[in-house]
Amino acid sequence: MAETRWLDEREMAAWQGFLEATSRVSRHLEQQLKEDAGLSHPQYEILVRLSGTPDGEVRMTDLAEGLVTSKSNLTYQVGQLEKRGLVRRRSCPTDVRGVLAALTDEGRDVLRAAAPGHVAAVREALIDVLERDEIDVLARALGRVGARLRPPRQGTGSADSGGSGTSSS
Amino acid sequence: MAETRWLDEREMAAWQGFLEATSRVSRHLEQQLKEDAGLSHPQYEILVRLSGTPDGEVRMTDLAEGLVTSKSNLTYQVGQLEKRGLVRRRSCPTDVRGVLAALTDEGRDVLRAAAPGHVAAVREALIDVLERDEIDVLARALGRVGARLRPPRQGTGSADSGGSGTSSS
DNA sequence: ACAAGGAGGTTTGAATTTGAACAACACGTA
DNA sequence: TACGTGTTGTTCAAATTCAAACCTCCTTGT
Numbered sequence: 001m002a003e004t005r006w007l008d009e010r011e012m013a014a015w016q017g018f019l020e021a022t023s024r025v026s027r028h029l030e031q032q033l034k035e036d037a038g039l040s041h042p043q044y045e046i047l048v049r050l051s052g053t054p055d056g057e058v059r060m061t062d063l064a065e066g067l068v069t070s071k072s073n074l075t076y077q078v079g080q081l082e083k084r085g086l087v088r089r090r091s092c093p094t095d096v097r098g099v100l101a102a103l104t105d106e107g108r109d110v111l112r113a114a115a116p117g118h119v120a121a122v123r124e125a126l127i128d129v130l131e132r133d134e135i136d137v138l139a140r141a142l143g144r145v146g147a148r149l150r151p152p153r154q155g156t157g158s159a160d161s162g163g164s165g166t167s168s169s
Numbered sequence: 170m171a172e173t174r175w176l177d178e179r180e181m182a183a184w185q186g187f188l189e190a191t192s193r194v195s196r197h198l199e200q201q202l203k204e205d206a207g208l209s210h211p212q213y214e215i216l217v218r219l220s221g222t223p224d225g226e227v228r229m230t231d232l233a234e235g236l237v238t239s240k241s242n243l244t245y246q247v248g249q250l251e252k253r254g255l256v257r258r259r260s261c262p263t264d265v266r267g268v269l270a271a272l273t274d275e276g277r278d279v280l281r282a283a284a285p286g287h288v289a290a291v292r293e294a295l296i297d298v299l300e301r302d303e304i305d306v307l308a309r310a311l312g313r314v315g316a317r318l319r320p321p322r323q324g325t326g327s328a329d330s331g332g333s334g335t336s337s338s
Numbered sequence: 339a340c341a342a343g344g345a346g347g348t349t350t351g352a353a354t355t356t357g358a359a360c361a362a363c364a365c366g367t368a
Numbered sequence: 369t370a371c372g373t374g375t376t377g378t379t380c381a382a383a384t385t386c387a388a389a390c391c392t393c394c395t396t397g398t
Contacts, residue, residue: 004285011296013308018295020315022191023237028318040384061346068192073385075348080384097346097393116173126187127180129317134310139182141303146189148298149197209354229377242355244378249354266363266376 025125032121037114042069042077044118047086047103047111056103059092063101086110194294201290206283211238211246213287216255216272216280225272228261232270255279 007015030041037044049066050056064074078101081087086107092098103111130138176184199210206213218235219225233243247270250256255276261267272280299307 004288005292006288007291007296010304010308013312014299014304015291015296017308017311017315018194020237021311021318022195024315024318025187026191027237042384059346064347068189068196070386071347072349072387076384079348092346095346095394099347119173119175122176122184123174125318126314127176127184129314130183130310134306135179135183137303137306138310139179139186141299141307142186142190143182145295145298146186146193149190149193149294211354230375233377239356240377241357241379245354264364264376268377 021126028125029118029121033114033118036117036121037110039110039114040077042067042073043081044111044114046074046077046081046101047107050087050101050103051108051111056108057090057100060099060101081107190295197294198287198290202283202287205286205290206279208279208283209246211236211242212250213280213283215243215246215250215270216276219256219270219272220277220280225277226259226269229268229270250276 026041033039033041033044039047045067046063049063050058060071060074060078063078064071067074069077078087078089081101082089086104088102088104090100090102092100127135195210202208202210202213208216214236215232218232219227229240229243229247232247233240236243238246247256247258250270251258255273257271257273259269259271261269296304
């Protein structure tokens with residue numbers, strides 16, 4: 001193996017900063033979310049993703065692809081949400097084996113109630129700490145990092161994955 | 170409460186990019202580290218922190234402060250490391266109740282063997298994906314973010330809690 | 339139509355992680 | 369010196385997370 005290319009000072013600073021910011025922000029938000037709405041962060045993300053579709057329904061597979069957790073964990077989380085009545089399972093009409101996670105009215109309510117606090121926490125922990133330029137750079141750079149590490153989908157063909165398709169309305 | 174200041178498009182992009190990059194990088198490194206050296210990421214960090222001191226010894230409290238995990242988890246992780254002979258527990262000479270985690274020769278060996286692969290993975294997942302400018306911005310911005318979130322406990326001395334920090338342009 | 343192969347979710351068993359309760363000790367004060 | 373308070377690290381029960389095994393069903397080739 002060739003000699004290891006160790007990190008120079010600024011690379012080290014970036015890496016450690018990334019690590020610490022990552023951990024602290026994650027923990028901070030998780031606590032805030034749990035106190036505010038009794039939801040874990042994955043659960044909140046599931047609700048957000050469901051509310052992002054016109055029907056409030058998403059297939060488990062698509063949900064697992066968007067989130068970073070494993071399939072089994074998704075099953076667990078949806079189970080927890082269903083236990084609280086925030087989500088309901090339905091069979092996919094086109095695929096019998098497919099399962100749709102559907103947001104209930106109560107779930108939409110809980111999400112609506114939790115969102116302001118969450119956004120405020122995100123601002124306080126990350127967004128409002130950054131300058132405008134930094135926000136842009138973060139979005140572009142980290143977007144690239146995340147996309148590059150996305151599980152290799154079959155049939156993608158081109159190694160190009162620069163699509164900036166993060167559209168949320 | 171005043172109206173919620175929702176995230177605009179670029180803030181949203183930064184936040185989602187941060188979230189996804191965070192999760193994927195974390196997961197990627199954890200897997201790489203576990204396959205390469207049989208260490209979890211927290212364990213690796215513990216070894217790194219121990220090797221960073223001249224004696225290879227750090228008090229549990231200081232260790233817990235540097236890492237982001239809880240005290241109980243630190244006890245567990247050090248226990249795992251001790252079980253493999255990579256770390257040894259010693260009583261602190263000045264404080265009877267204090268415990269020093271000491272890096273063994275074998276632990277130093279394992280760390281030395283694991284470091285190159287880890288650095289390579291960090292490069293592949295994050296550093297080498299970024300431009301020079303982006304690395305600098307990341308280091309500065311995320312360093313600030315992490316530092317700002319550092320004391321999740323009672324403040325030392327200054328009772329300041331956000332009075333002057335919120336800069337709105 | 340029927341068997342082989344693959345995809346979609348769930349279940350299982352283990353490992354990790356957390357918060358709270360606990361025992362032992364240091365420090366300060368009367 | 370004796371007492372109350374805060375610290376230090378561990379233990380405990382419970383929740384979360386993961387990878388691998390599993391079952392059901394779709395799709396394809398013959």
